[in-house]
Amino acid sequence: EAGVAQSPRYKIIEKRQSVAFWCNPISGHATLYWYQQILGQGPKLLIQFQNNGVVDDSQLPKDRFSAERLKGVDSTLKIQPAKLEDSAVYLCASSWAHNSPLHFGNGTRLTVT
């Protein structure tokens, strides 16, 4: 089966600019996640979707981050405006259902200068 697709792989922006990431999950996976992984740390959940509805966004900095999953398939995560501390790898993952194993994409490495 095709894996989770993410783009772009790398992005360098200046602080206060905006950026968007795209994710296409494994076909048939109802649950989609966006995680932020800062160097040397474990992934931190930003938002979780079940089909096209938000299940958990308690750790999403809503003043600057937004995400959507229209039509319950692919998803975009946006940061506007970016801060230096947003430099991290943004991982998208999908699973059949919550509590089932996560399949991660290759991630987008964001550098904010």
Next chain:
Amino acid sequence: GQQVMQIPQYQHVQEGEDFTTYCNSSTTLSNIQWYKQRPGGHPVFLIQLVKSGEVKKQKRLTFQFGEAKKNSSLHITATQTTDVGTYFCAAPQGAGSYQLTFGKGTKLSVIP
């Protein structure tokens, strides 16, 4: 919120030595998952443990879930250079929670 604490943070072993990483929680976990992340890569699912006292093996890897479902361990026998990476445990945030919380990971280095 609930956290899963992982120790040690780093482990350097000689090739052929054994390695163990531990994951602890202050609350009972409904299940626990283990992932491996190679340098520069993304986390890859290894195993999920659900039952109290459960033990699962994958070749040289042995996973255990504690009787009280508050701790778990991953043991690698006779490490190889291919075992290099960071091992994460992950568990639901709380009872009925959808949020999967990852530990900080144990970074394993294997000296050939």
